[in-house]
Amino acid sequence: MLCQKCNKKNASVHLTKIINGNKSEIYICEDCARENGELDFPLEGKFPLYQFFSGMMGMNAPENAEAVMPVEEAVMQCAACGLTYAQFGQIGRFGCDRCYESFDRNILPLFRRLHGNQKHMGKIPTRAGTHLKLKKKIDHLKLELQKKVMDEDFEAAAELRDQIHDLEKQLAEGGAGDA
Amino acid sequence: MPEKKKRRKLDEDKCLNQDNMADETNPSPENEKSLSPESKEQKSVTPDKSYNEKIKQITSKWMEGSGAEAEIVISSRIRLARNISGFPFPPLASDEHREKVLSMGKKVLQEQKDYLSDMNLLDISSFSAVYRQVLVEKHLISPLQARESLSSALILRDDEVVSIMINEEDHFRIQCLLPGLQLKKGWEEASRYDDYLEQVVDYAFHQDLGYLTACPTNVGTGLRASVMLYLPALVITGQINHILSAISQVGLAVRGIYGEGTEMVGGLCQVSNQITLGQSEEEIWQNLYSVIRHLINQERKARQHLLNKERDKLADRAGRAYGILKHARLLNAEETMQFISDVRLGVDLGLLGDVPVGTLNELLVLTQPGCLQYLKGKSLSPYERDLERATRVKQYLP
Ligand SMILES: [Zn+2]
Ligand SMILES: [Zn+2]
16 A cells, blocks of 8 residues: 555554544655654644554564464444543543443453553552442352352242342342441 | 633644644654644733742642652652443443533532542543643543543642543543552542542453453553652762662663653653553552662662762752753743753752752643743743743743
8 A cells, every 4th residue: 555645665663543532544654654743643742652552462562463463353432432442542531431341352462561450559549449349249148149049948049039129129229227 | 720712623634643743853742733723813822810929830740859758769659540341432332422521520529529628520521732741741640631632620639639530541540640659548548539439430340351441551450650760860870770770670661750761861751651551559569669769779779879979969969950040041842851950859868959859840840831831821932932941940940
């Protein structure tokens, strides 16, 4: 493909620009990219981490980005905001909170490399936290239930089933109960 | 409160290119050249504000030189990144979504007014490029937010210690900025405001990954703790590079006081955590705290060493710096920072007269390009800034 700017050299830089939510894809040669400062500023402002992320995600520098990232990964897309995995690699930013689920398998190694961890150990928001506690309690009761069934203690099992049912109802209603 | 002034929306292309408008030959902090290209159009920024009123606007609590270890630690900052569940993050958001996020910020102020009565919402988009730059130099908004014009806002407490940036890289960024070494208080304050916000906003939170953020480097706690330090003796004794490289080995980042990529001049630097996931908030700021303690000890030892071995040289250095600051006609940003640092060391060690630490902190900010232009009430070329800087320093330094 020829450079979309000078139409002379081979386009080796693939840019995704996002300005005010509008995405546009450009293919240009390295000279034109450098001239426009695009290599330094792939998005609004500075992204010093850009290359860094590409490297961490197993992608390479811009000149042959398309060559190495497996196509099925590059086209993975967040259903909520439309960001593709390739675009994430370029801008180093997620499009929305759902991206985290959309790129689930692929980003855990990135977190391990960035933070040395992949599990949050800090603060839990109060409201969302009530919800989480409820979920954990239900999980716990379900395990109990299995045990009772195995022990053939059906009376206790029935009681647990009712309890789980109640909690699940609370959860569906927004989890405001006294979990 | 800052004056409000109508100005047209920033052109996105110009935003993108403004960083290329390098107009200086000598290396200086990046802000020196990052004013919007349109700043020339703003003939007068504030025709009717007096010098004293403007100085009052520029100076802030964190500069006052109080708090623990104030002769070495300038300020402590805690920042929490928070996002609304189900909304695109600001870098990808449409104008409409940005507006909705802003409305959410207004709703927080309204519904939590019992706790937030001493806070006001400032519409960044209504500010001139120069005044936005002033807010960047005061560390109240980021350079990124200064460039964003649409639905960009700041909720600011009257004492400027607590602020919430709206529509920066994340929907909300809660900041607590205190003078001296006060990480614990900073965390407690920021966390309290986080709770107020959460009562109104459905946070993007994941059971395993914690608070979800636009950038993967902030995920988890969303917490960035940073301390602004003054380590001149470690620079003079040549130990600084060794120590700072050791710091970067333990998951902390070091940079100049004016942002990424700015040089560390006169031993002025910021140290902050890089890891946000897998440690609790307390662990994060306590790790930073213990490293800062170590740095303070090293700096004290170096100062004592210099005092014992090179007392006259130090006094001479401070005196010369003071003389230049008092009498120079042209001062560039970098040398000014260096001379302020030299004077400060002399004052701290009792080798020079009495200049309040707070005054020197304030001077570091007052001599930044945005503040100089704001004080002057018009945009200035780099040469004019050097002239103006020398004038202001002379005037402000006792
Ligand atoms: Zn070309
Ligand atoms: Zn998404």
